[in-house]
Amino acid sequence: MTATAGRVESTPRVEARGVGLRTGLVTVAFLVAALAVGLAIGPVHIGLGSILDSAFSHVPLLHIHQSLGKDERGILWQVRAPRVVLAALVGGMLAIAGASYQGVFRNPLCDPYLLGVAGGAGLGATLAIIYASAAAAGTTWTVPLAAFAGAIAAVVATYALGRSVGAAHMTGALVLAGVTMATFTAAVQTFVQQQHTQQLQNVYSWLLGGFSTATWHDVAICAPYVGLSSLVLVLHRRVLDVLSLGDDEASSLGVDVGRARLAIVVAATLGTAAAVSVSGLIAFVGIIVPHTIRLLVSTSYRAVVPLSLLAGAGFLVLTDVVARTVLSPAELPIGVVTAFLGAPFFAIVLRTSRTLR
Numbered sequence: 001m002t003a004t005a006g007r008v009e010s011t012p013r014v015e016a017r018g019v020g021l022r023t024g025l026v027t028v029a030f031l032v033a034a035l036a037v038g039l040a041i042g043p044v045h046i047g048l049g050s051i052l053d054s055a056f057s058h059v060p061l062l063h064i065h066q067s068l069g070k071d072e073r074g075i076l077w078q079v080r081a082p083r084v085v086l087a088a089l090v091g092g093m094l095a096i097a098g099a100s101y102q103g104v105f106r107n108p109l110c111d112p113y114l115l116g117v118a119g120g121a122g123l124g125a126t127l128a129i130i131y132a133s134a135a136a137a138g139t140t141w142t143v144p145l146a147a148f149a150g151a152i153a154a155v156v157a158t159y160a161l162g163r164s165v166g167a168a169h170m171t172g173a174l175v176l177a178g179v180t181m182a183t184f185t186a187a188v189q190t191f192v193q194q195q196h197t198q199q200l201q202n203v204y205s206w207l208l209g210g211f212s213t214a215t216w217h218d219v220a221i222c223a224p225y226v227g228l229s230s231l232v233l234v235l236h237r238r239v240l241d242v243l244s245l246g247d248d249e250a251s252s253l254g255v256d257v258g259r260a261r262l263a264i265v266v267a268a269t270l271g272t273a274a275a276v277s278v279s280g281l282i283a284f285v286g287i288i289v290p291h292t293i294r295l296l297v298s299t300s301y302r303a304v305v306p307l308s309l310l311a312g313a314g315f316l317v318l319t320d321v322v323a324r325t326v327l328s329p330a331e332l333p334i335g336v337v338t339a340f341l342g343a344p345f346f347a348i349v350l351r352t353s354r355t356l357r
Contacts, residue, residue: 019303027310031088034314038084041321043329044075051076083214086222086278087320088313090211091285093226093275095312097268098286099293099304100233103240104264105171108349111286112272115178115265116154119185121276124150125206126189130196143206144221144277151273154181159265171247171261208333209280211320218278229271230309236264240301282316282335284342289315291349 019027039051050067054076057066068076097112105114113119128146158181162174193200239260242250247257276282289312293304316334319341323334 019297019306023297023303023307027307027314031310031314034317035084035088038087038317038321039076039080041325042075042080044072046072046076046080078216082216082219083211083320084317086214086219087211087317089219089222089226090275090279090282091289091316091319092309092313093230093271094282094285095289095308095315096230096233096305097272099290099301099308100236100240100264100268101286102290103244103301103305104261104268105175106244106246107175108291109287109346110175111284112268113182113281113283113286115174115269116158116181116185117151117269117272117276118281119182119189120154121147121151121273122207122281123154123185123189123192124148125277125280126192126203129202129206130192130199141217141221144218147206148273148277150185151276152270154185155269155273157181205333206280207335209282209335209338210323210331210333211279212324212331214278222274222278225274226271229267229274232263232267233271234306234309236260236267237301237305240264240305244301280333280335282338284338284346285312285316287349288338288342288345291345 036048036051040046040048046068050072053064053067054073057064066073094112098110101110101112101114102108124146125143127150128143132142132146158174158177161177161180164173193203239255242253242255243257243260250257250260290304290308293307293311297303297307316338319337320334323332323337326332326337
């Protein structure tokens with residue numbers, strides 16, 4: 001009787017329903033409002049009406065008068081717009097990747113950096129900043145490329161290490177391999193930093209995350225990876241519901257567990273690596289957003305995955321607004337803001353993780 005009770009308790013309770021019309025509209029409205037706030041708020045206030053006029057003035061046949069001056073247009077479309085769009089892409093990707101990892105590994109505390117993405121990206125960026133003589137983090141293509149390469153290399157090494165134990169124990173081994181890889185890359189990174197202390201400010205500026213140097217070029221680099229990865233994850237949302245029941249149950253329902261897990265992990269990792277390469281390390285987004293949706297909407301991944309993509313985008317845009325206004329004219333690293341919000345949230349999730357599975 002005890003064994004049976006323990007087995008029932010460990011089985012996730014999944015409310016298998018998708019996104020309702022009202023919930024979807026509310027989430028889209030939240031994202032649109034966040035984008036509007038991100039574009040409007042700054043040292044130079046630009047009204048919503050002026051933003052709409054400027055946007056629609058570029059639409060043929062409408063003949064809408066441009067109400068903004070040249071300097072204001074430059075601020076809106078060359079400074080704020082790429083920053084807001086990049087924050088939305090990164091936030092959506094981190095949130096949907098976190099939700100997907102939590103489903104694949106059946107652990108509500110997993111985040112997008114589980115398999116060593118953060119450590120690899122941080123090491124790659126550190127090496128680029130120090131040895132490629134980058135004047136400031138994020139101002140050249142060298143740092144994003146090195147961060148992306150470092151993230152992918154770390155995950156490949158993590159996967160190879162986890163796979164070496166055999167398929168039967170691979171899920172748990174991947175988590176441990178990710179911890180090992182993160183520890184190793186952190187050690188190498190610390191060693192390199194101590195040898196080049198004059199570059200520590202640039203390194204830490206990148207590691208703490210931010211969008212102060214965002215350009216449309218960064219958006220163009222990041223968007224294809226985020227778009228493709230998000231599409232794959234959304235298409236696997238029903239599979240994640242099945243995987244949450246356990247490998248044996250999923251196999252009995254006709255799911256190729258190994259192939260599905262690999263596809264989801266690769267998509268989440270690739271998108272996370274691309275996001276981190278242009279934003280730096282931004283923690284807790286992949287935990288805060290999916291769990292908020294579980295609490296407010298549904299535990300089913302049919303709802304959690306697509307809503308995480310939209311809500312995560314809006315959440316990070318608003319977080320970036322806080323980061324650039326709370327100490328204005330100075331700017332607070334966005335990673336500090338998400339950590340301030342995420343640390344107590346993580347503690348709450350840790351205490352209630354059994355009911356959130």
